[in-house]
Structures are given as C-alpha cells and as structure tokens.
Amino acid sequence: MSSPSVSFVQIRFDDIHFFENCGGGSFGSVYRAKWVSRDKEVAVKKLLKIENEAEILSVLSHRNIIQFYGAIVEAPNYGIVTEYASGGSLYDYLSSEESEEMDIGQIMTWAAEIARGMHYLHSEAPVKVIHRDLKSRNVVLTADKILKICDFGASKFLTHTTHMSLVGTFPWMAPEVIQSLPVSETCDTFSYGVVLWEMLTREIPFHGLEGLQVAWLVVERTVAGL
Structure with a gap:
C-alpha cells in the first residue's frame, strides 16, 4: 500500500x-x-x-x-x-526551575497525552505513521499546557515492517534503528520510554557521553537483556 x-x-x-x-x-x-x-x-x-x-x-x-x-x-x-505553541518545548520546560514543582499527577497527565498522540499515529491515522524522532524537544506545550507532538521531518508512512535509513537523535534512538534492522512503530515506543525517563528524572539518559558511545551502550544493554 x-x-x-x-x-x-x-x-x-x-x-x-x-x-x-x-x-x-x-x-x-x-x-x-x-x-x-x-x-x-x-x-x-x-x-x-x-x-x-x-x-x-x-x-x-x-x-x-x-x-x-x-x-x-x-x-x-x-x-x-x-x-504556534507558546509554552515552548517539553525539553525547555524540564530544564527550567518551574519543572521542579511538577508532581506525579502532572507527569501522568502529560505521559498520557503523548501516548494518545502516538497511538493515533500508529493506529488511528488514515495511514500508519512512524515519527522516528520522538524526543522532548519535539513535544511542545500550548498556552494551556496541553502537549503536542511536532516536527515530522524524519517521519514516514508505514504499512509494513521495513528497513529505514539511520535517522533520529541519540539517546532516543531505538536499538533496531541504530543497527539498521527492520523497524516498526516499536522504535517510537522506545523513544517514548526515554521521554518518560526525562519527565521522571528531569535528566537525559547517558548524560555526558558522545553519540556513538550512547549507541554502543543502548545496543549492548539490549542484547544483554535478551
């Protein structure tokens, strides 16, 4: 198709x-x-x-x-x-002093909003879409603090599992993408998990490491967990 x-x-x-x-x-x-x-x-x-x-x-x-x-x-x-989302990106919010007041209720609300957006892309849109670059910088806040997924420059229509070029951002990139293996919407699920980590810790995993170091750790830990 x-x-x-x-x-x-x-x-x-x-x-x-x-x-x-x-x-x-x-x-x-x-x-x-x-x-x-x-x-x-x-x-x-x-x-x-x-x-x-x-x-x-x-x-x-x-x-x-x-x-x-x-x-x-x-x-x-x-x-x-x-x-235009006047609240800026989720990344900027999590880096601000205001985020120190964020409680678990707010985290759960925002986690659900991102999940609903991703579910729509994967299951309810006219054609399935893989975002391929989900990260806190690509989630923005409206004036009334509603989260919206943005920046579809790396996205693809997808109707079956397929190989795709290496695209995305470390450390949000799924191990199958790093290894150029066949990918599906599960690569977005991995990225979503990293965004949840960011909201819970107000940090980015593997902070201070270079991209290729992050890639090696993501792949090695995934293989070790199998």
Missing part, C-alpha cells in the same frame, strides 16, 4: 510576517510568525525543499498532534506552517 494522494493549503511567502527564531527542527529552523491574511500567530519551519513532512501532516488531525495549516512552496522560500 502506498502513501495516500493528498493536497494541502499553499501559503504565499509574502503572506507570512516573521518574528524571532524559536528553535530548530529536522532539516530547518523554526520561527514564530504571523499569517497576515488570517491574522493568526503561527510557527514556520524554513526548509531547503518540501519533502514528506507536508504530505504526512496534511492527513493528521488529533488534539495531541501539532495542527498543520499549510506549506510555502515558492522556491527558494519553502516552509511548513503550523500552530
């Missing part, structure tokens, strides 16, 4: 007024901006070209998935336009 034939709103580059850079996503920088004709605050990820991300986002609709508005397709000004 192939990916669905989809279309999305094409937004003019001159209809976007850019403000400050608010972070980096897969393959591009993210800016807070205003969609002038709609008088709407948005986030825009500037890209070198439009690939799968717009196609994937265009078929997704869920409370815990970032809302997609359209794409800028005027060369060389390519971009993905989504809702």
